[in-house]
Amino acid sequence: MSEIALSLKNVTKVFVKDNMQLKAVDNTNLEVEKGELVTFLGPSGCGKTTTLRMVAGFEIPSEGTITFAGKDMTNVPVNQRGIGFVFQNYALFPHMTIYNNVAYGLKARGEKNFTEKVKNALALVGLAGTEDKYPNELSGGEQQRVALARVIVMDPALLLMDEPLSNLDAKLRIHMRTEIRKLQKKLGITCLYVTHDQAEALTVSDRIVVMSRGKVEQVGSPREVYNNPNSAFVADFIGQANIIKCKVIELKEGRITATLPTGNEITARTEQEFKVGDEAILVARPENIIIEDFKEGDIPAQVINSLFVGNHVEYELQLGDTVINANVPHKPDMKIFTDGEKVSLVMDKKTLLYLNH
Ligand SMILES: Nc1ncnc2c1ncn2[C@@H]1O[C@H](COP(=O)(O)OP(=O)(O)OP(=O)(O)O)[C@@H](O)[C@H]1O
Ligand SMILES: [Mg+2]
Structure with a gap:
């Protein structure tokens, strides 16, 4: 039996600005299984970040409910949701060593004896031995790995990633997306991932949620949405x-x-x-098209x-x-x-x- 780790029911977010209403997220329904990596894919402004921010608790939905493993979380504060969040600008603390960057959350949570945990997390992202270095001594890709280690060390129930690779160059992005996927599978961690890069979505995801203007256009495995798009928008956006x-x-x-x-x-x-x-x-x-010498x-x-x-x-x-x-x-x-x-x-x-x- 599959376990539902996260569910969004009729989730809508309306922003009001200068007396104008903007439906950033429009009646989203989604169930995510434990251990699944689900990607939100869509053009700029379609509501991907807003959806993630509601799951994290940085925004409260205007309508609808969000549940984690069957428990209503819609109005629960951010720090009580057990979520890890990796942002686009992964801003490490520049004056702290890599060890202290990764240990930061554990200390703040009042944990003691976490040396092993920190070392394990760094080993998992391939950075064993960098404990005493400072962020500016690492490459962009390595810094992004530290950002990942900093989050997974907390053992979050849910990992949220918002365009985590967009600050890296093209080659490193391709390498890191494979690394992220391997790590996510190895840890069996449930993950919501946001990107507007369709190749990234196809390669990292168990399922893709294609969004347009706040609405879910289609949900399916990478092959399903590629082979059976349900609209010209999806067909054109994916591949x-x-x-x-x-x-x-x-x-x-x-x-x-x-x-x-x-x-x-x-x-x-x-x-x-x-x-x-x-x-x-x-x-x-x-x-799927070839051309030949013309015949009547x-x-x-x-x-x-x-x-x-x-x-x-x-x-x-x-x-x-x-x-x-x-x-x-x-x-x-x-x-x-x-x-x-x-x-x-x-x-x-x-x-x-x-x-x-
Ligand atoms: N705090 C806010 N107040 C008012 N409008 C907002 C707010 N946050 C987001 N919006 C609007 O909601 C819509 C969806 O924004 P969102 O950030 O979720 O898009 P996105 O899909 O993440 O886009 P991108 O790919 O550019 O990051 C946009 O029109 C945006 O301007
Ligand atoms: Mg965004």
Whole structure:
């Protein structure tokens, strides 16, 4: 049986500023299992931080309830929630040693004999032996590890991370996201994670909550939201997607047939409702499209631009009135089509999906 560590029921947060009401979080419902890492992903201002701040207790919801392991926490003060919070600017105390930085919370909590705990926490983040150093003697990535050690040493019931890697350079970000995920799994700690980097969300999460304008658009595993987005917004936000407007001409069980901007017909799966004559959005990932020499009866497209990027060729293509992208895997002996050339578009049918919004 899975245990629910955290639940948000109808949680709404309204901010009032200059007599204007802003719904930063709009009726969010979510259950997080013990040991799960759930990521909030969405554009700037969609309510990710506000959601985390309500879970932490820095903000009180305008409506709804927040429970930890079945216990109502909605109005419980921050320091009684047993939460660890890692922020974007992880600001260590510069005048304290690494040891004292990590020990700080334990001392404040009145604990004694914590030397082993501090050493263990530093070892867990790969920083054994740095106890006597000062923050300015460590790299950015190492400092972020100290920030992590400082939180996990407290053995929090819930770990909240708000864009913890955004101050690091691209390479270190990729390395640290793997490290964070390994550590989170090893400790079995329940974690809420915020990012607006979709690659980070896909790699660290058990489940992703895609948000837009305060609302939850979709919740699912990384593969679910990537393969079965429920809206064009989600399809476009997670990975790259061609969004092609089509017209429905036939309905079948779990599938529809619609006409592309070129007039060609394509049958593909859908989980949504349509009527004949409706507009349907065909989602086609660039990696699921290839191009070939044009043959009569195929879907015609024209090459606008081609970019050789090593393992694949990125094509920009004109499809009727729509511009789409195709990333065709590269082989040394393959033909690379040139600008202006007329080609046949071949889409991997299994991967195509029709959406109604
Ligand atoms: N204390 C506040 N008072 C008034 N408005 C606020 C307050 N905090 C947040 N907001 C507004 O609520 C909305 C959601 O903000 P939030 O910080 O949750 O977004 P976010 O998804 O974390 O964005 P980002 O990716 O930029 O960090 C924004 O429009 C923001 O301006
Ligand atoms: Mg934020």
